[in-house]
Amino acid sequence: MPAAPPAKGARKAPRFIAGPLWLTVPALVLLVAVVGYPLLIIVLRSFSEPAWGVQNYVWFFGTPVNLVVLQRTFEVSAWVTLACVISAYPYAYMMTVVGPAMRMLLILCVLVPFWVSGVVRTMAWVILLQDSGVINSLLKWAGLGTVRLIRTQLGVVIGMTQVLLPFMILPLYSVMRGIDLRLVQAARSLGARPSRAFLQVYLPLSLPGVYAGAIIVFILALGFYITPALLGGPRSVLLSTLMQNQVLSLLNWGRGGAMGVVLLVATFVLLALAAPLMRQRHKQGARR
Template sequence: MTAVLPGRATAAPPRSRASWLLLPAVALLLVFFCFPLAVILWRSFTEPDFGVGNYLAVLGDEVQVRVVLRTLRTAAIITVATLVVAYPYAYAMSRVGRRARGFLTLLVLMPFWTSVMARNFAWYVLEQRGGVIEKAFDAIGIHGVALLGSVTGVTVAMVQVMLPFMVLPLQNTMLGIDRGLLHAARSLGARGPVAFLRVYLPLSRPGVLAGVSVVFIMSLGFYITPALLGTPQQALAAQVIGTQVNDLLDFAGAGALGAILLVVTLVVLAVIGRVAAPVATSAAGGTDRG
């Protein structure tokens, strides 16, 4: 043991020194996120009169309630569709070699290197009347497919935009799964599909929950894709908030609608946290037993 000499200050623990590195990020978060959010919430309760009148107006307006429900439904559909597409892709990434995995990762990350506006205008060209998608359906005998200006068209484009946010958590989780467990399940008599559903799928649940939470929450507030590919008749919450702020100058009403979406987001995070807690506990228990 090393004796501490009297009068000499001991060095700060490494963890204490490292915590100071969080200060710039925390300050940035407080100034550019928490403070504007607090201002929005304050205005939603104080303009034009103090109280919950703006929230009652939102909840009592059939159109705005329909917009909120449409936003939740669309976000849920986008999340499920993204998971269906991303899960086999991430599974393939976890099975192939290093070079093939790098190529598949490159394909996933390519949307991050492309402007969001460029991607959405590309979907605009594909989904417009007489575009590639309509001609492809006409070629197989399905006529009158019009995706532009519909919730379906917005959903298809959003799935492509959100795909990396689902693939990357899934891949990270799947790379940590011991494939020997599948071989052990087969040696005990479980067939391939049964072993996958009973062993592999539960082990990949943390990645599923992480991807689902990110995609669903981002889909709730996404603005560019619904604004460009959708219509005012099928508007989502972000479009309505933009109209209230830019056209009607109704900052209090927009803040109330945004606060309702924030509450929905927190509820979703709480539910996912409750679902994920048993998974983390069982994983920790398995590690301790190992």
């Protein structure tokens, strides 16, 4: 197989160093070996261990605990996505209207979290959220009493939102940067109140960025493992933790595999549903 394409490519495009398809073969071989084959193993084991059949899926969807965790996983992802949209929207908008120096500073704030390793950042959230942590000290100092944050779902959402926020801000900013602000001015000069000009002109134009960021955040949140494992408690277990538990602690590859397949299918269904929204974004970009 690797022998045939270069000859064909070399004949048709003599100026290039080799056939184009041949160049992707090394990466594709690695992809099949380290991603394709392992995922296939997961799918196979979900149907074959301990015996062939769909018993693992029957077990998964027939056990109330699993369904609670599945629902919670989607719920947490939805909350995180919503929190990201709400906090990223004004921030990204601000990035488009301030001067260059201020914009540099705002971009810096988005990128700084990437400078510290992801695990260290989650540990920082442990420091901030724990019962004797920074947030609770501040609340106590302000006379508001203390809130239990660590080992709760709220703590998980707060931590995950911070980790995922840059993935929302950056696509949103790249779309907002391309919006012609004169359109909003035109709406204003035609008598629209500021709120109406925003809702009918600016918001629709910025929606492609919201969709793109939201889908990335939601998909990444579905598979999150480290943050929920460190910030969450027994009552905020997510599907990824449950799957790890099945495989590593209970050595039940069949049930763990079935959970993995559920996560995989959910991810790819979401991606497929989001594809038309992404395409719409490209079209709008072209029209501009």
